[in-house]
Amino acid sequence: MEKNQLYPVFLKVTALETLIVGGGNVALEKLSFLLKSSPDAKVTMISPFFREETIAKANEGKVKMVVGNYDSSLLEGKHIVIATTDVPSVNMQVYNDCKARAILVNLADNPPYCDFYMGGIVTKGNVKIGISTNGKSPTMAKRLRQFFESVLPENIDDLAEYLNKYRDTIKGDFEEKVERMNEFTKGLVEDVKKKINK
Numbered sequence: 001m002e003k004n005q006l007y008p009v010f011l012k013v014t015a016l017e018t019l020i021v022g023g024g025n026v027a028l029e030k031l032s033f034l035l036k037s038s039p040d041a042k043v044t045m046i047s048p049f050f051r052e053e054t055i056a057k058a059n060e061g062k063v064k065m066v067v068g069n070y071d072s073s074l075l076e077g078k079h080i081v082i083a084t085t086d087v088p089s090v091n092m093q094v095y096n097d098c099k100a101r102a103i104l105v106n107l108a109d110n111p112p113y114c115d116f117y118m119g120g121i122v123t124k125g126n127v128k129i130g131i132s133t134n135g136k137s138p139t140m141a142k143r144l145r146q147f148f149e150s151v152l153p154e155n156i157d158d159l160a161e162y163l164n165k166y167r168d169t170i171k172g173d174f175e176e177k178v179e180r181m182n183e184f185t186k187g188l189v190e191d192v193k194k195k196i197n198k
């Protein structure tokens with residue numbers, strides 16, 4: 001069986017600068033999922049034209065819209081770039097420019113030209129699950145996201161908060177805390193399995 005070798009990280013996109021090149025359907029989809037998970041993400045968009053829908057979505061967050069054609073000067077200070085234009089040569093230019101500057105780049109919907117993939121994301125308070133199918137099936141990533149959204153209880157965040165507080169009440173050194181935390185949560189997986197199978 002082929003194994004997914006991608007390494008997931010949870011980026012603080014409020015501390016990083018993201019550039020989206022293009023302002024069409026794909027740009028709106030990528031922006032929407034980015035802001036859904038990270039409403040305060042720092043994003044710049046460059047496109048000769050923005051639709052009303054895109055402007056409305058951009059105005060929900062901290063998104064700077066630049067009207068014009070892509071130019072490599074826009075890469076200054078950017079950490080993450082997502083290219084979504086309908087002109088393959090422009091997307092390739094973005095890819096090559098980013099590679100030359102060691103900036104992480106994603107040609108949306110074009111797996112061979114992605115340093116990273118956008119994933120399916122489930123968020124319940126502090127708890128977040130990222131989903132990847134290794135680029136095999138975005139539709140499956142979406143369905144898995146919907147599945148976990150429906151089976152994970154809303155109050156799972158209460159548990160995370162509770163465990164955070166409980167940890168503070170344990171006296172002793174790091175090793176003792178680890179042991180007590182593991183002992184205290186021993187039945188958790190079995191309990192959840194029982195609830196799902198009910």
Ligand SMILES: C[C@@]1(CC(=O)O)C2=NC(=C\c3[nH]c(c(CCC(=O)O)c3CC(=O)O)Cc3[nH]c(c(CC(=O)O)c3CCC(=O)O)/C=C3\N/C(=C\2)[C@@H](CCC(=O)O)[C@]3(C)CC(=O)O)/[C@H]1CCC(=O)O
Pocket residue numbers: 029030033034106107108109110111114116117118119120121131132133134135136137138139141142145
């Ligand atoms: C998860 C999600 C996150 C997001 O977008 O932020 C995401 N795609 C989503 C939806 C979606 N995208 C497409 C469809 C139509 C189904 C179809 O056509 O097959 C649907 C489903 C729908 O809309 O129902 C079109 C599409 N997408 C890619 C290709 C190329 C290819 O597969 O080869 C094509 C075909 C284009 C063509 O026809 O040429 C590629 C990528 N899309 C990825 C992410 C990365 C892999 C993630 C993974 O590992 O699974 C990757 C590799 C790169 C990237 O873009 O980062 C988001 C769901 C969010 C949610 O609902 O929760």
Ligand SMILES: NC(=O)c1ccc[n+]([C@@H]2O[C@H](COP(=O)([O-])OP(=O)(O)OC[C@H]3O[C@@H](n4cnc5c(N)ncnc54)[C@H](O)[C@@H]3O)[C@@H](O)[C@H]2O)c1
Pocket residue numbers: 021022023024025026027046047048049050068069070084085086087090109
């Ligand atoms: N819409 C989809 O769901 C979908 C699915 C699969 C693949 N694709 C592919 O993805 C690409 C984008 O699709 P789309 O539907 O978002 O197209 P679109 O026409 O809605 O958007 C393309 C955007 O790129 C902008 N653009 C063009 N030249 C530019 C430049 N030099 N600099 C900056 N921006 C520029 C355009 O102004 C426009 O905003 C296409 O190649 C399409 O075939 C789209």
